[in-house]
Amino acid sequence: MTVVEGTTAYDVASLRGDFPILGRRLAGDLPLVYLDSANTSQKPRQVIDAIADHYQHHNANVARAMHQLGAEASEAFELGRTKVASFIGAPSREEVIFTKNASEALNLVARVLGDAGRVGEGDEVVITEMEHHSNIVPWQQLTQRTGASLRWFGVTDEGRLDLDDIDGLITERTKIVSLTWVSNMLGTINPLDTIIAKAHAVGALVVVDASQAVPQIPVDVAALGADFVAFTGHKLVGPTGIGVLWGRYDLLAELPPFLGGGEMIETVTMGESTYAPPPARFEAGTPPIAQSVGLGAAVDYLSAIGMENIAAHEQAITAYALEAMQEIEGLTVIGPKEPVMRGGAISFTLEGVHPHDVSQLLDSRGVAVRAGHHCAKPAHLRFGVQSTTRASFYLYTTELEIDALVEALHHTKKYFGA
Known part of the structure; x- marks a missing residue:
């Protein structure tokens, strides 16, 4: 693990080496893109x-x-x-x-x-x-x-x-x-x-x-x-x-x-x-x-690492994801669309595609997200949806993983003709 001294950043690539599971290859020899940390985080070797x-x-x-x-x-x-x-x-x-x-x-x-x-x-x-x-x-x-x-x-x-x-x-x-x-x-x-x-x-x-x-x-x-x-x-x-x-x-x-x-x-x-x-x-x-x-x-x-550094990374990666995801036609973010007073979980719908189908198609490309009501049914009811797909980030999430998510979402739209 390498922390960049005197900044609010740290070396994410080096830090990822502490998490054995993040180097895993999935079926089809796909690299794991883990975007379900609001559900449970991965564990470093030290733990x-x-x-x-x-x-x-x-x-x-x-x-x-x-x-x-x-x-x-x-x-x-x-x-x-x-x-x-x-x-x-x-x-x-x-x-x-x-x-x-x-x-x-x-x-x-x-x-x-x-x-x-x-x-x-x-x-x-x-x-x-x-x-x-x-x-x-x-x-x-x-x-x-x-x-x-x-x-x-x-x-x-x-x-x-x-x-x-x-x-x-x-x-x-x-x-x-x-x-x-x-x-x-x-x-x-x-x-x-x-x-x-x-x-x-x-x-x-x-x-x-x-x-x-x-x-x-x-x-x-x-x-x-x-x-x-x-x-x-x-x-x-x-x-x-x-x-x-x-x-x-x-x-x-x-x-x-x-x-x-x-x-x-x-x-x-x-x-x-x-x-x-x-x-x-x-x-x-x-x-x-x-x-x-x-x-x-x-x-x-x-x-x-420093919780201030982790918070800064979380805000930066969430801002990157919000900007990238909102460029996808038919995708609606449920919740704040600006990275202000906001954590690293983004729930969304994709027009014409059920959230469970979105999750399964993303999984087929190695991208792990969650689909469902996320144990928050009243909040879903408030926004008039039964369920959503949720991508969530943490201290080890990279911009390349967000790019993989966006690419997989474009593939999902094309697959379903949405």
């Missing part, structure tokens, strides 16, 4: 090697074994937590809770806030129309359980949040505001500062789904001002099977457990149990040990 080394030399359960391997595994697991806390600017490592993914992190927040009586009949929870299903369904379930009401921000024709009625949506009845930082479908980067300030002014808590944000822009949760932030490891060059919930410690310490089991307790008798302080209170059972090791290696890798 793969860290996980393999843990299993080969240090594998044991944590907090249960007094032998040397147990001590090593416990130290490695907690070191992953320390690295993640530093990476996101958490004031304390005890504010970092490991889950199995962002969906579990968001479900955890919704469940324990309800169990703690933070939301009741007559209260309101506010979300947005552009949310991933993981940030819709848990709040639907919470409001159904408690008798609260669910409300949401709409989306403009340009794919931005419609803030015109912010004073009518966030009121003294609002207890929770939960929204995505960067839309996984539209690519929109939302104005969190405005919404957080408004929510806190009425005493509401703010939950942020940062699954698409943490991989591609610098994050400082202390400066952000939200109360909870959730994200997943596999989108930021880390392993699958691990997510993160960051929460203000004073709030976490007041909330009840999410799951019961080993290691989340202080004492257990047949009559009652008392619970450990955070983060252990929310990490019942054997945690994602090797995954924590891998996630620690992932944030080390990203930090060495």
